[in-house]
Amino acid sequence: MGLLAREIEQVRIATVSFSLNREQSQAVQAPRSIVVRFPFGHPLGEPHATRQQHQLLFDAFHLALTATNPGTILERPYRWKRHQYGEVNFSSLSEIDLELDTG
Amino acid sequence: MSKAHELRHRLYRLADRLLPQAYAKYSRSPIYRRKWRKRLVSVTLDRNHTPWRPFEKPLSDCNVALVTTAGVYLSSQTPHSPLGNDPSWRAIPREAERRDLRVFHPAVNNDDANRDPNIVFPLEHLRELQIQGIIGQVAPTHYSYVGLLNDFRPLLQDTAPEMVAGLVDEKVDLVLLFPS
Numbered sequence: 001m002g003l004l005a006r007e008i009e010q011v012r013i014a015t016v017s018f019s020l021n022r023e024q025s026q027a028v029q030a031p032r033s034i035v036v037r038f039p040f041g042h043p044l045g046e047p048h049a050t051r052q053q054h055q056l057l058f059d060a061f062h063l064a065l066t067a068t069n070p071g072t073i074l075e076r077p078y079r080w081k082r083h084q085y086g087e088v089n090f091s092s093l094s095e096i097d098l099e100l101d102t103g
Numbered sequence: 104m105s106k107a108h109e110l111r112h113r114l115y116r117l118a119d120r121l122l123p124q125a126y127a128k129y130s131r132s133p134i135y136r137r138k139w140r141k142r143l144v145s146v147t148l149d150r151n152h153t154p155w156r157p158f159e160k161p162l163s164d165c166n167v168a169l170v171t172t173a174g175v176y177l178s179s180q181t182p183h184s185p186l187g188n189d190p191s192w193r194a195i196p197r198e199a200e201r202r203d204l205r206v207f208h209p210a211v212n213n214d215d216a217n218r219d220p221n222i223v224f225p226l227e228h229l230r231e232l233q234i235q236g237i238i239g240q241v242a243p244t245h246y247s248y249v250g251l252l253n254d255f256r257p258l259l260q261d262t263a264p265e266m267v268a269g270l271v272d273e274k275v276d277l278v279l280l281f282p283s
Contacts, residue, residue: 001282007263009154017280041211043281047219070153090237
């Protein structure tokens with residue numbers, strides 16, 4: 001996963017990689033990773049759990065907008081099936097100030 | 104659906120039941136970790152340089168694509184190999200409906216992902232976010248690979264560059280990647 005992210009970022013397209021294994025993310029050094037402690041096959045959590053899936057997508061977009069260091073790993077604390085997810089306000093993403101460095 | 108097609112799907116469903124538990128145990132073992140590190144070392148990975156594209160566009164102007172290694176495919180396409188070591192990709196168009204999406208990763212229980220492909224490939228959510236104006240556009244094409252590679256070189260030398268060229272052609276700004 002991280003290897004593909006690196007290949008994509010090489011051509012100057014931003015990436016956010018989900019990961020189920022922090023050790024692998026650290027080894028590969030993907031540009032931006034979100035580590036979740038969910039079972040294999042479930043990077044966005046449970047089937048039909050829309051709020052959970054929205055929360056993780058929000059986290060991914062938020063990381064894309066705010067990360068400033070290559071190799072950033074964000075570990076999310078959500079517990080499998082035992083976390084209460086609220087309504088996600090995606091519009092708040094538009095209020096984040098963007099990094100102006102053009103690299 | 105042809106008889107051969109149906110037979111192949113049956114075979115895959117059987118593999119789906121038998122393989123995941125063994126793989127889940129194996130992939131957490133020190134033997135697997137050592138093997139994985141060795142495979143990683145075999146590819147040229149410059150650890151002192153992580154590629155980086157600063158994000159400089161409002162999300163509402165961005166063209167967003169998905170890449171997964173969960174083995175997503177359309178019902179009209181051939182699934183990835185149940186034996187692993189398959190670096191090929193499947194292109195999934197943005198209009199793909201849930202009923203046309205299938206998931207087969209030989210080392211994972213795919214029941215949940217087949218019930219709701221959004222847990223490995225949130226295309227429906229992206230389309231909703233485009234309608235709400237949160238993202239600018241859902242990219243025309245999305246890509247699916249499958250994990251479980253013994254050798255990363257065919258992926259990095261052949262099939263990943265094909266996908267990367269497609270993303271560049273379609274002027275994608277942000278890619279979200281999902282493992283399995």
